[in-house]
Amino acid sequence: MFEMGIGLLFPVLSLISLIVFIIVLIKQFKHGGALQGIIGIITCGLWTFIWGWIKHKSLALTKIMIIWTIIQLTPLVLLGVFGAAMMGQMYKMVGDLTGDPSLLMKQDQNLKDRSAPIKLPKRRVKTAPAAKDTDWNAAAQALWQNGQYTDPNKAKDYWDKVIAANPKMAEAYNNRGLAFYNLERHQQAINDFSQAVRMKPQYAEAFNNRGNAYYALDQYEKAEADFNKSLELKPKYSKAHLNRGLAYFQMKKSEESCKDFRRACDLGDCDGLQWAMQSGHCK
Amino acid sequence: MRADRIKINRIRSGFFSPVLGPLVRNRQAIVLLAAVTVVQIALTAAGTIAWQCPVKSTLGVACPACGLTRAMVLFAQGQWKAAIDLHAFAPIFFGAGIFLVIGSILPARLQQKIANQIAAFERLTGIVGLLILSILAYWVLRIINLMNP
Numbered sequence: 001m002f003e004m005g006i007g008l009l010f011p012v013l014s015l016i017s018l019i020v021f022i023i024v025l026i027k028q029f030k031h032g033g034a035l036q037g038i039i040g041i042i043t044c045g046l047w048t049f050i051w052g053w054i055k056h057k058s059l060a061l062t063k064i065m066i067i068w069t070i071i072q073l074t075p076l077v078l079l080g081v082f083g084a085a086m087m088g089q090m091y092k093m094v095g096d097l098t099g100d101p102s103l104l105m106k107q108d109q110n111l112k113d114r115s116a117p118i119k120l121p122k123r124r125v126k127t128a129p130a131a132k133d134t135d136w137n138a139a140a141q142a143l144w145q146n147g148q149y150t151d152p153n154k155a156k157d158y159w160d161k162v163i164a165a166n167p168k169m170a171e172a173y174n175n176r177g178l179a180f181y182n183l184e185r186h187q188q189a190i191n192d193f194s195q196a197v198r199m200k201p202q203y204a205e206a207f208n209n210r211g212n213a214y215y216a217l218d219q220y221e222k223a224e225a226d227f228n229k230s231l232e233l234k235p236k237y238s239k240a241h242l243n244r245g246l247a248y249f250q251m252k253k254s255e256e257s258c259k260d261f262r263r264a265c266d267l268g269d270c271d272g273l274q275w276a277m278q279s280g281h282c283k
Numbered sequence: 284m285r286a287d288r289i290k291i292n293r294i295r296s297g298f299f300s301p302v303l304g305p306l307v308r309n310r311q312a313i314v315l316l317a318a319v320t321v322v323q324i325a326l327t328a329a330g331t332i333a334w335q336c337p338v339k340s341t342l343g344v345a346c347p348a349c350g351l352t353r354a355m356v357l358f359a360q361g362q363w364k365a366a367i368d369l370h371a372f373a374p375i376f377f378g379a380g381i382f383l384v385i386g387s388i389l390p391a392r393l394q395q396k397i398a399n400q401i402a403a404f405e406r407l408t409g410i411v412g413l414l415i416l417s418i419l420a421y422w423v424l425r426i427i428n429l430m431n432p
Contacts, residue, residue, distance in 0.1 A: 014340040021337040035302055035411065042347040042418050044336035050319055054312050075332045265369055266425070270353070277364045 013071050020068045021045045024052040027059055144178075152182035170200035174209060181213055189213040204234035208243060215247055223247045238267035245272050249281065258282035299409040304402025307386050308395060317387040320380045324359070327352045347422035351376055371421055375414070 025048050029037035032051060040048030049068060056062045149155040159176035166172065177192030193210035197203050211226030227244035230237060245260030261272040261282060276282035306312050326333035336346050354373035358366035366373040386394065405411055 011341075014335070014337065017335065017337040018341040033300060035300060035415070038415055039302065039411075042415060042422070044334065044338070044346040044348045046319065046323070046334050046348075049334075050312070050316055053315065054309070072335060075335065076326075262368060265365075268350075270357070270365060270369055273368060274357070274362060274365045277362070277368075283364070 010075070013074055017068065017071045020064055020071070021048060023064060024048050024061060024068070027055075027061065028052075031055065031059060149179055149182050152179045155179040156183065168199065170196045170203060170206070173199070174203065174206045177206070177209060177213070181209070181216070184216075186213045186216045190217075202233055204230045204237055204240070207233065208237065208240045211240070211243055211247070215243065215250075218250075220247045220250045224251070236267055238264045238269035241267065242269050242272040245276075249276075254281070299406050299412065301402035301405035302411045304398050304400075304405055307401055308398035310387075310391070310394070313383060313394075314387045317380075317383040320383055323352055324355055324380070328356045328359075345422075345425070347418045355380065372418060 025037060025040050025045075028040050028048055028051055032055075036047075036051065040051065049065075049072070052061050052065045052068070056065045144150075144155070156176055156179040159172055159179060162169065162172045163176065173192045174196040177189045177196065180186070180189035180192060190210055190213045193206050193213060196206040197210070200206070207226045207230035211223040211230065214220070214223035214226060224244060224247045227240050227247060230240040231244070234240070241260045241264035245257045245264065248254075248257035248260060258276060258281070261276050264270070265273040273282065306316070323333050333352060336349055338344055338346050339349055348370075351370045351373060354366045354370035355377045357363075357369060358373045358377045363374075386397070389397070
């Protein structure tokens with residue numbers, strides 16, 4: 001509840017930040033000229049922020065600049081106070097509340113599977129989704145760290161209990177599937193992901209995860225089909241682009257592979273592209 | 284007819300008006316900008332929270348400079364191709380960042396001299412205006428690319 005309260009703070013702060021930015025930007029256009037204003041817009045507001053502080057005395061912007069500075073510093077301060085894991089959870093809660101369906105717990109961010117020939121750098125991972133009504137759920141989610149379960153056997157047991165209590169919870173099947181995946185019991189993982197997508201056909205993350213499990217079993221055509229489905233449901237899903245790029249790479253579809261790595265990078269996940277460029281796979 | 288001509292002249296003078304020159308001339312401004320640039324790059328390189336773009340964080344729409352800091356970090360790490368792929372203007376802004384840091388510690392007289400030369404160059408070429416137009420064109424291309432994978 002506390003995390004949710006803090007988590008709710010972010011959209012409110014973002015909105016205030018946008019309003020303050022617009023106010024200072026108008027002043028910038030008026031007093032600094034069009035060129036200055038345009039630079040303010042194209043630099044994500046950073047130049048407007050600096051300009052605002054330079055001119056704060058002459059244009060009576062001191063109060064508004066203090067507010068803007070506090071808003072910008074708040075996430076950094078909270079990160080220091082609560083730590084990265086808690087912040088990740090807060091951001092995730094905001095995502096849930098604002099209708100973003102990508103529960104990070106359900107994404108497979110673990111590409112370090114031993115059977116995969118590509119060694120990608122470890123990616124930063126946010127923490128698990130909010131617990132609902134059972135302690136087993138929270139206990140299982142607490143085991144999810146850095147893109148995998150710290151104790152997949154225990155996580156699997158906990159998800160068994162969640163599923164026993166609530167057999168219609170697609171997320172639980174998906175998450176147990178991830179535990180099986182971590183245990184390298186890929187066929188059982190596929191069964192769970194399949195159950196999740198049967199219960200929730202719009203579940204892009206579960207399709208992505210099943211694609212990864214097929215990938216681990218070297219069934220690249222099936223993996224590609226699942227990544228395609230995932231991207232059909234969620235076109236801006238960077239992980240699915242990255243994973244499909246890997247599947248294409250295995251299928252010797254070099255051009256498509258590089259295209260997917262680039263697309264994933266455009267969407268903010270550049271690990272694949274960096275690897276592909278360093279290894280000379282993509283130019 | 285005359286009003287139109289005045290309007291065109293105003294746009295032209297706006298396009299060619301110096302931005303970097305006066306910035307370099309202002310010690311306070313250049314120190315502040317250099318410090319913010321260094322902090323932004325350091326926070327991004329450390330993988331923690333850096334400057335939050337108010338447009339992207341509220342509306343989800345990427346600004347023309349979104350991804351630029353990450354690209355600059357990649358550029359600094361020697362991953363030039365990846366950097367350019369992430370944001371084509373990374374080398375230019377990386378160079379500008381270095382220039383800002385050096386400019387912020389120059390002796391006053393030399394700083395003024397360089398500022399005057401930059402301002403004259405800007406008036407002559409409209410380099411900042413051209414750069415802005417290029418970034419905007421690049422941004423449009425990126426958005427089109429994102430919409431049509």
